[in-house]
Amino acid sequence: MPVSIKSPREIELMTEAGRILALVHEELGKALRPGMTTLDIDKLGEEIIRSYGCIPSFLGYNGYPASICVSLNDEVVHGIPNAGRIIHEGDVVSLDAGVIYKGYHSDAARTHIVGEGTKEAKDLVRVTEESFFEGIKYAREGNHLGEISAAIGNYARARGYGVVRDLCGHGIGTNLHEAPEITNFDTGRKGLRLKAGMTLAIEPMINAGTWQVRWLDDEWTVVTKDGRLSAHYENTVLITGGEPKLLTLR
Numbered sequence: 001m002p003v004s005i006k007s008p009r010e011i012e013l014m015t016e017a018g019r020i021l022a023l024v025h026e027e028l029g030k031a032l033r034p035g036m037t038t039l040d041i042d043k044l045g046e047e048i049i050r051s052y053g054c055i056p057s058f059l060g061y062n063g064y065p066a067s068i069c070v071s072l073n074d075e076v077v078h079g080i081p082n083a084g085r086i087i088h089e090g091d092v093v094s095l096d097a098g099v100i101y102k103g104y105h106s107d108a109a110r111t112h113i114v115g116e117g118t119k120e121a122k123d124l125v126r127v128t129e130e131s132f133f134e135g136i137k138y139a140r141e142g143n144h145l146g147e148i149s150a151a152i153g154n155y156a157r158a159r160g161y162g163v164v165r166d167l168c169g170h171g172i173g174t175n176l177h178e179a180p181e182i183t184n185f186d187t188g189r190k191g192l193r194l195k196a197g198m199t200l201a202i203e204p205m206i207n208a209g210t211w212q213v214r215w216l217d218d219e220w221t222v223v224t225k226d227g228r229l230s231a232h233y234e235n236t237v238l239i240t241g242g243e244p245k246l247l248t249l250r
């Protein structure tokens with residue numbers, strides 16, 4: 001599949017989809033507290049998304065049964081909300097959400113620590129975010145995708161973290177997942193040449209220990225093989241003639 005270049009009108013719509021998703025994440029982050037269940041987060045998230053006139057893009061996607069992916073502690077991504085799963089003080093909670101606004105998608109993830117977390121948790125969440133920002137330093141027209149991937153992966157690896165290899169970021173637009181695939185590590189390839197009008201969901205998934213992951217029997221939830229913590233940070237990014245625009249960040 002070719003990588004789509006969005007027209008000015010499409011960029012307007014993606015900008016609005018991104019702006020709304022930033023607000024959804026802000027509201028969810030404020031609501032998060034011990035004693036809530038992961039299903040409470042999902043229900044609240046769906047309500048907020050619909051209150052902005054958007055559709056939750058994850059709901060029903062390849063059979064995914066919820067609007068928000070809620071992944072706790074050793075869960076990397078795609079945790080399925082559950083009424084029996086209670087959030088506790090100190091938990092590392094990754095929230096991943098996507099919305100559709102007038103046919104255009106945005107996708108973003110945040111990792112929160114509930115209350116006072118351990119130093120291990122705080123460092124992991126910080127380095128995961130930093131690795132994203134390291135990557136987007138290279139998100140400029142004329143650069144190559146491989147530069148973003150290598151910058152993310154090398155930043156986290158140099159600090160002793162495990163960089164997940166089994167999942168990656170992606171192009172985004174009228175579909176949640178479009179070309180290209182965006183790995184979070186150096187594949188040794190230059191990759192695609194970036195052009196203004198490309199929209200990319202860049203999403204490092206970083207582990208405190210090993211990079212290796214496995215899937216639970218629910219066929220969605222990805223967990224670390226060693227049971228240690230994982231964090232996820234994602235924004236939908238627009239490539240321009242100058243600085244990239246972070247559509248899902250205010």
Ligand code: MF3
Pocket residue numbers: 057058059061062064069078096097107108170201
């Ligand atoms: N942000 C994730 C991704 O891009 C979540 C989508 S998976 C879904 O893969 F099935 F839950 F939608």
Ligand code: CO
Pocket residue numbers: 107108169170201203234
């Ligand atoms: Co994504």
